Amino acid sequence: MRKHNKIIFSTCIVLGFTAVLAGAALTGGEKVPKDFTVSYDGITTADIKAGVSVHDPSVIEADGIYYIFGSHMSAASSKDLRNWTSIGDGYTQSNPIFDNLLGTEHVFDYTGSKDSVIPTDDKKYHVWAPDVIYNREQGLYYMYFCTSSTWNASNLCYAVSNQPQGPYTWKGALVYSGFTKDTIEATDVLDYVDIDYAKKNYIMAGNKYNYEKYPNAIDPTVFYDADGKMWMVYGSWSGGIFLLEIDEKTGLVIHPQEDDENDVDTYFGKRLLGGGHKSIEGPYILYDDESGYYYLFVSYGSLTREGGYQMRVFRSKTVDGEYVDMNGAYPGMWDDNAAYGLKLSGNYYLPGLDKAYMATGHNSAFVDEDGKKYIVYHTRFDNGQEYHEPRVHQYFLNRDGWPCMLPYATDGETIAKDGYDISEVAGTYYVIDQGTAINAEIAEPVKLVLMENGKVYGENMEGTWGMEEGTCYMTVTYGDKEYNGVFCQMKDEAGTDVMTFSAVGANESVWGVKYFK
Template identity: 45%
Template sequence: MKTESRCLRMIKKKMVRVLTVAGLLACLASGCASGGSSVGKEAAADEIKKGGFTVAASCHDPQILREGDTYYMFGSHMVGAKCQDLRKWNYFANGVDAANTLFDNLLTEPYAAFDFVGKNTDNGYSVWASNVIYNETMKKYVMYFCTTSSYVKSTLCFATADNIEGPYTYVDTILYSGYGKSNISETNLYDVLGKNADISRYLEYGGYNNKEWPNCIDPAIFTDADGRMWMNYGSWSGGIFLLEIDPTTGYPIYPVDDKDADPYYGYRLIGGGHHSAEGPYIQYDAENGYYYLFVSYGDLQSDGGYQIRQFRSEKPTGPYVDVAGNTLEDQDDHFNYGLKMMGNYTFPSLNYTYMAPGGQSTFQDDDGKYYITYHQRFDDGTEYHEPRVHQMYTNEDGWFVAAPFATMGETLSEKGYKKSDVSGTFYVVNHGTDISSKIREAEAYTFADGKVTGGKKSGTYEVKEGTDYITITLDGVVYKGVLMEMTDEAENPVFCFSAAGDNEETLWGVQYIKKE
């Protein structure tokens, strides 16, 4: 029954993009399907405008929620910003400083959130990855965040506020990592598990076994199909974990009686062995019934190969699989697991190269559109970063693909496309599956009459007529994607596709259109 209902939901979702046979016949009868592309005339290479844009803010590990007509962004280092267009952000909080009004008691005596972790290597305090929700039961805004002082000595905390902009009042520390036998009494493990609990499984040679257990950072909250609240978290170390949250208190429900979960850390979703996977964020799609897990691989520096991957599951507790149906565990070749949505890339119209996208989160807006936001570095010799927001769509197989450019309010075509609409030169970026500093440059391909030629690979393409679905086959690899019209960051009108491959690669294709 569950599989049947999921199929029905996916069919319903696809139908909103599909013209009925009667409607299509009526369109043909009225002459609306004249020869040539309905998108517009292709621009010549020398007509492509180069440029870019800035969002006027910097926010690491961004998360967005909406209240009324305003979008709010929270992230690491006590940053808060807001806007109304998902592009130009204005700070209302910035910096780990007692003068920052985002908190009212975090950086005052007794510094309770830092009791265990202490100060960082810069002799300051680290406050990372703030995730804010409105808890309907508590009637409070609740912020989950982490404090840390090393690659594994970290805590998860939460704070509450009556207003979305704060001030937030630190409530408690709920989860610890990076302890050893000598200082485990400084944590809450015995409070949760009992004073006589055997905690040897968390230790190795008297220290914390971080290859098996999580680094307690990067929390994010979601609600499942049954209204239960969950927190996913983790970075490298033992992988990505999940705990249920009690909506009446904001505290975790520690699964002490669940044999399928650790009684303190909860459910392991993916990863382990201190391989890169961090910044987890789970998005539930009520229309197809899947839970989508987005994570970052690689190192966050501009040349560190940072990138965004995707898995999905039928249940919040997993298993989470990639396009090939595989689950990531403690694998040395973890780069082969998870759909790579984006990495380092550039297009002919960009006057810079995008590097190391990651620290992502997602949200569904009031109109049903899905977005992914993340911090973005550049190939400019610095570690400066800005948040970006791209719209996401589900392909024919129900995998999310991201638009190639930052959102400007675009909407998918209601009438869909036909094969002849996809014709001419498309600049294609294949994001690959590598974790490296390699820059994926766009390669010019010719699309004509269902054939793809002119590049290093060749193949075919099909458009599901009357929809925005496209299937591209290159050298035997099948990529299923979505067609979209939008404006790029140099203000060129563009006709694009974003397609997910059965080899965990993503293709972005861009055709530049003449301005009318």
């Protein structure tokens, strides 16, 4: 368990606040606090338990029940997005999620067993990152997932079921990666391009797969666009994130015409982001009616506890891009990813937590029937282990249409439609800035005071803050970076009522937590 006592305020986080008040009726005359030492005395902490361990959770709701599906043939269900019950886990033929996947002929012809064309490194099965979608045309649940072998020899597959929890029956393979001249005939690549094209583009000198330009065929997620068309986004590290259309009538991918100008490959589809074997994986696209944007979530870093794993988001007005961040940019083939994408969450500690959350990533997202928006991800902990659990946080769109993720796991909170009184939101906050770095450092709280007269105070600094009257929207600025977000009253993870804010700017997320006296 981490000890967080008397952590001194760091001026690098909030130095130079200059926010302009926006319509708030504020009073003056408050006494400026002088003690900015961070102390957790009297704050109850809790280590909430999800009840399951599901890696790379992808969510779907059906008849009031939420299901998450994850790597290693794991899945769980919940009625409240907080407490989960396992419905299957592990590489066994009796796993109820699948209809005898391990014993089905041809599933692992290309990857996954000692008898495959490209045997796995450890001679075991690898079933990763499934995503389930309800196919409206067919009235069936489709699961898209991957089997994998070496770090880039992978195979996207699909299976179907008439109920969300399964069992899912394997139907076929969709996309292959990691092939060489010796193994390409074990794939369907030559059904779409000739061998000369494959040798020129997909296979490098030395008979190696061109992994820096073309994808590792894992981490598929499937979604409907605003016009009712189905798409699959996929990819991990290697050549980046790719997009292919799905034929709703068959569930199969539609291979496009080659278009070099728009970075479209006949077999693999359109590259949206990344490449050059930079860290980027776990893509998830969600269309939001409220903003009219498609949001592309991805994860950076290595998935281990100290690997800097974190969630980023980009957005686009069209399904096939361009997907850009808050600076209007996105990572290309050789760019340093850390500079691109709004960082939603990484490693952090907040009061109310028993230990820091680490390697928060590989998320899915959804908008519930009541309009609430949620991000579903897995997290590791600052406990020296690689154990992980799923977490679900509610998020809101700020006035500019960017996601602002609430600091704590959801517990049924509802934001005030007409905003909050100034006395409810003013006060002393524990504040963390997620930054944009990709490393093992944990974002620790500092103390920040929002005065009722609109002034902001911290150690060796002062500034102002503002909120939009009659709404939950707020704005702050530090240095030359403006942050826009929301206030929301909720419970911390020990069940204590708190006021929070979540604001974003310059690709960074800033969270604040205030305890009521």
